[in-house]
Amino acid sequence: MSAVNGTPLTRHGSRVPAVPARPARPTAMPAPAAPSARAQATASRPPVTPAPTIETMVICLPDDLPAQALTSHQLATHFGVTGTVTALYWAVPRLRLWQRRQLIGARKGHPTLCAGGPLRLLDLPGLRQAAAVGAGIRYQIWQQVVHGTRPATPWPVFHSRHLTDPDRYPYQRASEEFHAQPRVQAMRLHAxxxxxxxxxxxxELEMYQAGQVAYQHYRAGSAVVGDAMLTADGRHLAPASDALGYRVTYLEQALAHLDTVGPQQRLLAVSL
Incomplete structure (x- = not known):
């Protein structure tokens, strides 16, 4: 067999050797455009954590502070807090008259509402149980309201993005994008x-989305320690932001602190 057998035919009918195709030259990829200085600054900027919402603070009162100082206009003097004494706690059942005098801002009714007093006279277990029951009912309502909607991104995420780069992501845009989510719209329509x-x-969107049991635990803990705590030795406990993870960390710290104090420790609830 000749060396040209098996080669393609020309238009004259003769056989010619096939010429191997030359490999195409690799095309140089265009160099990626260098990011602008503003984009580089945004990428290197650490996320900004929004400040937490503090509505109720629990103050662990020092033993040497007289009861006469436990008024709203004395809070700034003794604790550097501007607020008003508020009824947050329940007194223990079958409270005696001489024990009632040890409560702060006691009100008539059953259970007895008060702004605070010695830990031994406060019904914290009952208050936590009632808060959990109420939270369970609220969760059932919420579940019906948002049925069929997808999980929503909580507000602290949008707020943090705005604070990190307010020029490129203004507050108005952050608010509009948060409220435009179908699950948030369903909650707003229900309200x-x-x-x-x-x-x-x-x-509390993020708390609801964590599930019913988690939401009940969250509300039960918040019922007795509020949103922030000032300990008797001057430590300030508070969540770093409104995000659920930070809120849970605060609840762990505040509840653990209450477990370490004695029954004579006085608590005072303040609305900020």
């Missing part, structure tokens, strides 16, 4: 149709 206390709040 509009059924106004009043006890309704699911979009401020």
């Amino acid at each position: 509009t149709a059924t106004p009043g206390p006890g309704q699911p709040s979009i401020g």
Whole structure:
């Protein structure tokens, strides 16, 4: 067989050797565009954590502080806190008259509401149980309200993005994108149709999305330690932001602190 056998035919009918195709030259990829100085600054900027919302603070009172100083206008003098004494706690059942005098801002009714007093006279277990029951009912309502909607991104994420780069992501845009989520819209519509206390709040969206049991634990802990705590030795306990992870960390710290104090430790609830 000749060396040209098996080669393609020309238009004249003769056989010619096939010429191997030359490999194409690799095309140089265009160099990626260098990011702008503003984009580089944004990428290297650490995320900004939004400040937490503190509505109720629990103060562990020093033993030597007289009861006469436990008034709203004395809070700034003794604790550097501007607020008003608020009824947060329940007194223990079958409270005696001489014990009632040890409570702070005691009110009539059953259970007896008060702003604080010695730990041994406060019904913290009962208060936590009642808060958990109420949270369970609220969660069931929330579950019906948001049925069929996808999980939503909580507000602290949008707020942090705005604080990190307010020029490129203004507050108005952050607010609009948060409220445009179908799950948030469903909660807002429910609040509009059924106004009043006890309704699911979009401020607790992340807590609801953690599940019913988690939400009940969260509300039960918050019922007795509020949003921040000032210990008797001057330590300030508070969440780093409104994000659930930071809130849970605060609850762990505050509840653990209450477990270390004696039954004579006085608590005072303040609305900021």
